[in-house]
Amino acid sequence: MRVSARCLQSALPRRHTVGFIGLGQMGYAMATNWLTKRVTDPNNAGVEGGFVVCDMDTVRAQSFADTFNATYPRANVTVASSPADVAAISGTFLTMLPSSPQVKEAYQGSTGILSALRSLPEASAAATLCIDSTTLDVQVAREVAKQVKELGAAMVDAPVSGGVGGAKAGTLSFLVGGAKEEFTRASPILALMGGRIIHCGASGAGLAAKICNNLVLGVQQIVVGEAMLLGQKLGLEPAILAGVINSSTGACWASSVNNPVPGALPDKAPPCERDYEGGFQTALMLKDMGLATEIGASTGSPLPLAEAAEVIYTAVVKEDATLARKDFSSVYKYLERAAEEGWAIKVGK
Structure with a gap:
């Protein structure tokens, strides 16, 4: 089911809702591991939250949601219409996109993540964590991260090594760039999708590696x-x-x-x-x-x-x-x- 950000906001607590943008071969497998481990973790029993996905291929996104909602009725998987909608209702979200142009559009576009962050209350923006696992130009990554941080949110670049096989097996290596505290926040989430999480340095360092x-x-x-x-x-x-x-x-x-x-x-x-x-x-x-x-x-x-x-x-x-x-x-x-x-x-x- 595709729903508006307004409907989602009224239905799910933002701090417990996570999002995934980009369901290609890598993204689909990564999102599968994240969601599966999230909903099967006994520590999350009774926690009201959701999992929001977004992809240009809306049929693929809907198929993902339908599959998981059928398998795990408490998963609360919904399909968002835009990256802005994902950011509006997700306290943490990950982007896994083809390259620089798609990341710029997802963040800087008219229906992008930055537009949603601008409309959030200051406390909500400060509680937001953006993770980008796209392999893209280092300067573009640093530019986007700077804009995100100017709006009060946190961001890390976390490209992966391990291929589709590693994504499916949940054994990816994440090469992370960002401040130490941002790395600490992102690590438990990345651990649901990977086997090694390496802090490479400041913003852009993960991409450089x-x-x-x-x-x-x-x-x-x-x-x-x-x-x-x-x-x-x-x-x-x-x-x-x-x-x-x-x-x-x-x-x-x-x-x-x-x-x-x-x-x-x-x-x-x-x-x-x-x-x-x-x-x-x-x-x-x-x-x-x-x-x-x-x-x-x-x-x-x-x-x-x-x-x-x-x-x-x-x-x-x-x-x-x-x-x-x-x-x-x-x-x-x-x-x-x-x-x-x-x-x-x-x-x-």
């Missing part, structure tokens, strides 16, 4: 694809080569968990075993590589491998648009096709 981590990951995934393809050309079985890499100095997550070659990990089920579905999308990795190279340029930090990786992921998406929505390990398919058709892959001038 996430972008650096994904820079490493994006480059590694390409290199693992190159090595696996070369090994097969030299007559090695994928499982044999993967076993060598994973027990030697080349060991890394991109090979031991997200190996791009079917059959390379017989005891695991990486995205390549289901046609690269259900993982971290190539388009999102391309976005993250772009964030890294932009920051590298603005800070004067040389990133030759990140720049090369950005060129390659751009080519992957351009050559086969279907790979944009598949797991980024599908870069292997691009390399494989280049080998079959004799393409020269150029990454520099």
Whole structure:
């Protein structure tokens, strides 16, 4: 059921109501863990509160609400029409969105979170905690956090590491940026969705750590694809080569968990075993590589491998648009096709 903020405000205590904005693959799984653990915690028995969700795909949001209300009648899951409605009736809420433009719209737009915070009583604004788990430009994150804090509310950036699998399992790592007291407030909530919660520093520090981590990951995934393809050309079985890499100095997550070659990990089920579905999308990795190279340029930090990786992921998406929505390990398919058709892959001038 979609209801107005006014109706929700009259029905649920704000301090006990939480919200989630953005129900994509990651957000849906994170919200599922948060809500499930919230409603099954015996310490919450008798607490009157609700769980408010919001997504551009209203059908998906309604499906989430219907599913949980049927499973847990006391869950009180409702669908809000806008981020402003979520902020108006939720004392704590989390945003998990694609990138910078969506975060700016969710916070700064005409029906955004800032507009709701401006209309709240001072005490209610001061009791509000905003958590953003989007991977976005550090400067945008700091700008939004500054605006939130000017209105009296608290905010942390808390991007995640662990992928869709970690989101479903509730084992994500949260890389948190914000003041120590804000980190302390956010930690119990993040613990419902993750296994590790790391305070990286002041506002924007969580994002800085996430972008650096994904820079490493994006480059590694390409290199693992190159090595696996070369090994097969030299007559090695994928499982044999993967076993060598994973027990030697080349060991890394991109090979031991997200190996791009079917059959390379017989005891695991990486995205390549289901046609690269259900993982971290190539388009999102391309976005993250772009964030890294932009920051590298603005800070004067040389990133030759990140720049090369950005060129390659751009080519992957351009050559086969279907790979944009598949797991980024599908870069292997691009390399494989280049080998079959004799393409020269150029990454520099």
